[in-house]
Amino acid sequence: MNPLRTLRFLTFLLITNPLVGWAQLFPENDAERGGGSLVGCDPGLVVDFDEHILGGYGYLMVPQVSPGQTYVVNSIWSSFSDILSQSTDPELSINFPGPGEYPVCLTVNALDAGTFAPCSTSTCRLIEALPDSICLELVADFNISGISGPEITFVELGDILAVPHETLWSFADGSSLTGSTASYSFTGAGPHKICLTLQGGPPAYCTASVCKWLYIGPGTSDCNLFMDPGFIHFSDGQLVGVLDTSSTSGLDHVVEWDFGDGTASTGQVALHAYEWFGEFNLCRTLRSWGPMLTDTCVSTECVQVYAFPTTSVAEGPDRLVEWTAGPVPTSDLVELRGPRVDQLRVRVLDMSGRMVQELTPSGAAERINLDVSSLGSGAYVVELHSFGSIRTLRIVKGPQ
Incomplete structure (x- = not known):
């Protein structure tokens, strides 16, 4: 499987049969990572x-x-x-x-x-x-080769001699079969998930997998049957990355991102750098459509993300970079600790950059208990200053 293929929907196979009525086989969107x-x-x-x-x-x-x-x-x-x-x-x-x-x-x-x-x-x-690059030659794909009542036979496609391998079929109920073809009896309209896994031998031990969804009528169904929305995000300072993990049961779809600062993007994975510090409402909208649906299905999920100044240490004691803050999130008390540092000054900033608290310990310090009970719920930035160096930490105050 070429992982660089852009997100797209493969054509589906339509097979008619007087006993079954009709069946549609859709490639799973997860197999077409974009x-x-x-x-x-x-x-x-x-x-x-x-x-x-x-x-x-x-x-x-x-x-x-x-x-x-x-x-x-x-x-x-x-x-x-x-x-x-x-x-x-x-x-x-x-x-x-x-x-x-x-x-x-x-x-x-x-x-x-x-x-x-x-x-x-x-x-x-x-x-x-x-x-190994030889694994690019191991491509998993399959199709329907025959229908007999409720039993449907699938066949492995491609050059099965390109890379020697074993073939494993797996179905939604946990059952599995081996061989280049597999026959299975389905109950109900679906969707039914079928996966094909190819396992190569030494020296590379390549693996390739593909999953598809089978529908056996009727032609209209509820959105909840097809969509399982979700996404994950990771952040570092002002940088945030997002990855859509939704399943649309093989139907065509588009993923839209709203980063909460007027910036938008599309695609399964995206990266964004906020231009200022603060709290932002990050939203993912998933739209899915296809012949099994009478209308476009739409799902929107949002999370709060915090853009913080990145940690920096200028000239001065290297020990400042080892300081940490915890627990995060916290309720009333945050412990700041690290190697012993002289002339330390602590500043707490809210997400607008306004200083809400300041503390200057007397003498050298290696642990400070910071009382944040008077602060409201939300995210804050803690700046540690010593001899021209700045260590920036993030804390989150939980609900009162």
């Missing part, structure tokens, strides 16, 4: 990148950028596996921790050629980590 883009510059600035498999789940990402009517200033790579990582290297060399799908984004910062106004355009993709 990407997203956030365009802030002239559309002539095209941001893309190629991936090259190095082996052992190592990859090299090579940018493909056309500046259009802009002057490119710099570019930033962002990736997320266990943690969010960023790099300003021209090319991104990355080792993924193992098999799976990982978001990778390339952001290009530029100046408009006419107005010299700064702008940025980002492209994000889900990269399916493979152990």
Whole structure:
């Protein structure tokens, strides 16, 4: 499976049978992982990148950028596996921790050629980590080969000799079959989920999977039968990444993001940098449609995200960077602790940047109990100052 295919809907198979009526087989959207883009510059600035498999789940990402009517200033790579990582290297060399799908984004910062106004355009993709380039030849796909009453036979497609492998079929009730074909009797209209997994042998031990959804009439159903919406987000300072995890049971769909600051994006995965600190309402809207539905199904979910100043340590004692704050969230008391630091000053800021509390311990300090009982619920920034250095921490005050 090529993980760089853009989000799209594959054509479905329509088979008629006088005993069953009709059956439709839809590829699952999860098998067609896509990407997203956030365009802030002239559309002539095209941001893309190629991936090259190095082996052992190592990859090299090579940018493909056309500046259009802009002057490119710099570019930033962002990736997320266990943690969010960023790099300003021209090319991104990355080792993924193992098999799976990982978001990778390339952001290009530029100046408009006419107005010299700064702008940025980002492209994000889900990269399916493979152990070896030979695994690209192992592609899982299947179709319906026959229908006999409630029993439907599926057949593996593609060049089954390209990479030697074992074939496993799995069904929603937990049953499984092996072999290049599989016959199964279904009860009810569906949707019924069928998955095909190919497991290769040494030395690469490649694996490829695909799932599809089977419908056996009628032609109209409720949205709740098809949509299982959801998404995850991760943030670091003013940067937030989003990944849609919804299932639409194979039906066509579009994912829209509203970052709460007037910025919008589309695609299954996206990256956004807030221009100011604060609390934002991040929303994902999922729209799904298809011949099984009489109208478009719409689902919107929102979460609160907090954009904070990134942690920085200027000239001064390196020990300040080791300070932490906890627990987060908290109720009345926050413990600040770290290596012993002299001339420490503590400032607490709300999300508008207004200082709401200040504390200057007498003498050197290695632990401070910060009383936040008088503060309202919400997010705050704690700044630790010492000898020109600044350590920025995030705290969240829970409901009263």
